[in-house]
Amino acid sequence: MGIEVVGLIIYSIFIVVMITSHFIDIREQKITQKKINTLTKLVNEYQKNSEQSFKLLNDELDLIESNSKNQTKYNNLFTDQLTKQWVAIKLIVNEIHK
Numbered sequence: 001m002g003i004e005v006v007g008l009i010i011y012s013i014f015i016v017v018m019i020t021s022h023f024i025d026i027r028e029q030k031i032t033q034k035k036i037n038t039l040t041k042l043v044n045e046y047q048k049n050s051e052q053s054f055k056l057l058n059d060e061l062d063l064i065e066s067n068s069k070n071q072t073k074y075n076n077l078f079t080d081q082l083t084k085q086w087v088a089i090k091l092i093v094n095e096i097h098k
Helices: 002-097
Strands: none
Touching: none
16 A cells, blocks of 8 residues: 555655646747747848848939939030030141131
């Protein structure tokens, strides 16, 4: 009878440990799931911010390219104007020396 009681106590302890372990596992799963959800939100926010930053950077590069093209056009017009003025001055100087 003593062995049966000891066996029953050991079995009862084993059942309590198993139930406690199960509840601890469930609790750890909930904590892990909360961490995963938080990390997922952070990653999504980072990705959204990265996409916005990339779009802003791309817009800025487009603006720089457009300004560069406009500056090139202005420089070409200015050079043409200077060339025309130089030719005109040369013609005037040639006329004066005739």
